[in-house]
Amino acid sequence: MVRTIERLPKKQRHQLLQSLIEDNPFITDQELTRQLKVSIQTVRLDRLELGIPELRERMKLMAERSYDPVRSLPLxxxxxxxxxxxxxxxxxxxxxxxxxxxxxxxxxxxxxxxxxxxxxxxxxxxxxxxxxxxxxxxxxxxxxxxxxxxxxxxxxxxxxxxxxxxxxxxxxxxxxxxxxxxxxxxxxxxxxxxxxxxxxxxxxx
Amino acid sequence: MVRTIERLPKKQRHQLLQSLIEDNPFITDQELTRQLKVSIQTVRLDRLELGIPELRERMKLMAERSYDPVRSLPLxxxxxxxxxxxxxxxxxxxxxxxxxxxxxxxxxxxxxxxxxxxxxxxxxxxxxxxxxxxxxxxxxxxxxxxxxxxxxxxxxxxxxxxxxxxxxxxxxxxxxxxxxxxxxxxxxxxxxxxxxxxxxxxxxx
DNA sequence: ATACTATTAGTACCTGGTTATAATAGCTGA
DNA sequence: TCAGCTATTATAACCAGGTACTAATAGTAT
The missing domain is CATH 3.10.129.10 (Hotdog Thioesterase)
Known part of the structure; x- marks a missing residue:
């Protein structure tokens, strides 16, 4: 395991990915690729493993939550x-x-x-x-x-x-x-x- | 102007389109096509004229508004x-x-x-x-x-x-x-x- | 050597559009 | 009557940002 120090082990990468998406849900896989220094396939496998939906789904969920007709007009x-x-x-x-x-x-x-x-x-x-x-x-x-x-x-x-x-x-x-x-x-x-x-x-x- | 009574005149269609999107921002052009009984090109021209962005842009805007870390809570x-x-x-x-x-x-x-x-x-x-x-x-x-x-x-x-x-x-x-x-x-x-x-x-x- | 995991690559395909170009229908003014 | 106009529809190329699947490669453990 002479893992090139450049790259994090999988677990840590998962954590980093989680937090990256958490504090910028509008990030694309492309950008994640650059920030994590792994291929886009790896990013996508990681999302799969972590159950993180794709960018568009994330945006849709946020939009729906904020749109909820009951919630948006609380009064x-x-x-x-x-x-x-x-x-x-x-x-x-x-x-x-x-x-x-x-x-x-x-x-x-x-x-x-x-x-x-x-x-x-x-x-x-x-x-x-x-x-x-x-x-x-x-x-x-x-x-x-x-x-x-x-x-x-x-x-x-x-x-x-x-x-x-x-x-x-x-x-x-x-x-x-x-x-x-x-x-x-x-x-x-x-x-x-x-x-x-x-x-x-x-x-x- | 023996416009087949099926279809609304343009202005009314625009109004209808506006209100359709307003009370369901998640509607696709496909669905609008069905509801307005015009081609998808017409729907898109209408959106263009009315300055209504595409579905994904609409969702993105909603998501951003609800996400904006400063504004979301006070809002x-x-x-x-x-x-x-x-x-x-x-x-x-x-x-x-x-x-x-x-x-x-x-x-x-x-x-x-x-x-x-x-x-x-x-x-x-x-x-x-x-x-x-x-x-x-x-x-x-x-x-x-x-x-x-x-x-x-x-x-x-x-x-x-x-x-x-x-x-x-x-x-x-x-x-x-x-x-x-x-x-x-x-x-x-x-x-x-x-x-x-x-x-x-x-x-x- | 063999099996296994992690990673990368490549291709086909999907949705929901944009952009541009063209064809058609129907009315309008001269 | 015919050119010109608007409104509508059609067609095709292209795009972002993915999914799904197959396959190759590297390294590691047994």
Whole structure:
């Protein structure tokens, strides 16, 4: 094994290749050939062994991940899945904390996502054509972690009649633990409730 | 002009092509050929005229945008573009209200987007490794419309020292008009500010 | 010597295009 | 009516960046 010192042993080359691709996924096999000082076939065999897809596949994967219609618009229309809705009375929604909702360093959910779930629910529970948040007084009781499922429960406290403001209280839980509490005041259009029945609210935008 | 009704006039085809690619950037010319009922050459001429790059270029652009090491984190994590940041003192961010942020029926921005901008800024302005929103007291002064540009200004009111809580006031404007006001209480890790100098904060995720 | 691994080489083929050239259809203005 | 124009389609050469397969070579271990 008088391996010419020029070239690394296979294992080390694999590691180097891994890291080269990792910190520049846009590198071609040609370039790798030059940097690793081995033939292009070797580079390709190495990729095969390591299960690293070709340049175009890598780009496609990155593009797809960033395109994912849910992910790219993390704050879409309604945040969370509304699983129960009694208009002008109460509602429940579920929201799972995913990668895109957390501080990457700590895995703790950004406050505005937790707020968004509560706000969406508070607006959805108001049985009116137009409902807008006027004020909110909120408290993040404890931080919510990546992977946890947030259950938000909303109760209309007053203003369920035809008045122009409604008060809604929303509490969010992970398991039994309360993680968020908020008092919302919601403007409503004019007490002209749109009769839509007690649907799941998915089409109430 | 007894154009066989099968095919659309050029202008409409261009529009259709635009929207087809827009809501599926991964479509090939082959598929477009089938959907538009014209030859692949026509599809390519159309792309040329419209300045739409080929599939691979589109994927590459998407991949690059999502990969850009500086931009990718702030883009996903912070809502709004931070244009000025004086740590522990003040900050300004811009956020344009787009289709995906409004109630489709009314064109009015959903409250949680306006909140998200303010919350992001309030957290960003705190010069600490970990900063979390504890409580917030917010008021939506007037509704924000589709297309309007929200300018959020944050000022640290107290707690800029090493204390474990900081108070931040954020006001958002459209032009001269105040549209949102919020008082945030932000938890900070332990008063161990990371010295980064007065940078623009782009690398503070 | 034999078998085995690592490396290199070469060829055919693939996708999803670009570029250039040409042919065709259909209408338009003089 | 006919030249000229636009829109469309066809054809062929070429490209990047690969995959898949076959084969040759060098060195090493048994």
């Amino acid at each position: 879409h229309e309604v945040i969370g899945d509304i699983v129960d809705l009694q208009l002008d009375h109460s509602g429940i929604s579920l929201f799972e904390i995913k990668e895109e909702h957390v501080f990457s360093r700590t895995g703790i959910a950004r406050g505005h996502h937790v707020f968004a779930q509560a706000n969406s629910l508070a607006v959805a529970v108001i049985n009116d054509e137009i409902a807008l948040t006027a004020t909110a007084d909120i408290r993040f009781v404890r931080s919510v972690q990546l992977g946890e499922k947030c259950i938000a429960k909303a109760y209309v406290r007053s203003g369920s009649g035809g008045r122009s403001k409604a008060k809604v209280e929303v509490c969010s839980y992970v398991g039994d633990e309360m993680v968020f509490q908020g008092h919302f005041v919601i403007y409503r259009s004019a007490g002209e409730p749109v009769i839509e029945g007690g649907m799941d609210g998915a089409d109430r935008n | 996903h994590e912070v809502i709004g573009d931070i244009v000025d940041l004086q740590l522990d003192h003040s900050g300004i961010s811009l956020f344009e209200i787009k289709e995906e942020h409004v109630f489709s029926r009314t064109g009015i921005a959903r409250g949680h987007h306006v909140f998200a901008q303010a919350n992001s800024l309030a957290v960003a302005v705190i010069n600490d490794e970990i900063a979390l929103t504890a409580t917030a007291d917010i008021r939506f002064v007037r509704s924000v419309q589709l297309g309007e540009k929200c300018i959020a200004k944050a000022y640290v009111r107290s707690g800029s020292g090493g204390r474990s809580k900081a108070k931040v006031e954020v006001c958002s404007y459209v032009g001269d008009e105040m549209v949102f006001q919020g008082h945030f209480v932000i938890y900070r890790s332990a008063g161990e500010p990371v010295i980064e100098g007065g940078m623009d904060g782009a690398d503070r995720n």
